[in-house]
Amino acid sequence: MSTAxxxxxxxxxxxxxxxxxxxxxxxxxxxxxxxxxxxGRVTVTSDAPIADGLIKDAVEEAGYKLTS
Structure with missing residues (x-):
């Protein structure tokens, strides 16, 4: 289990x-x-670490900006 x-x-x-x-x-x-x-905090729990780029792409697809 991983959390970011x-x-x-x-x-x-x-x-x-x-x-x-x-x-x-x-x-x-x-x-x-x-x-x-x-x-503005988004906590993501996953089976294994997720690449930050995938999170960034998903957030941008939703119309928002990942700042950290």
């Missing part, structure tokens, strides 16, 4: 949270996504 936390900018509402969650959940191996709207 990222910061995403541009999220302002529950729909934003849903969009990011849905995109990141589609990555193979991801078992959980927790988005904290006030802080």
């Amino acid at each position: 936390t990222y910061t995403v900018t541009g999220m302002t509402c529950g729909h934003c949270v849903s969009s990011v969650t849905e995109e990141v959940e589609q990555i193979a191996g991801v078992t959980g996504v927790d988005v904290d709207l006030p802080t």
Whole structure:
């Protein structure tokens, strides 16, 4: 089990949270996504470490920017 936390900018509402969650959940191996709207923190739990680039691509597909 692996957990990584990222910061995403541009999220302002529950729909934003849903969009990011849905995109990141589609990555193979991801078992959980927790988005904290006030802080912009996205915690991804997976079977094995996920490449940061895959997370970045998913967040950008949802329309937001990964800052860390």
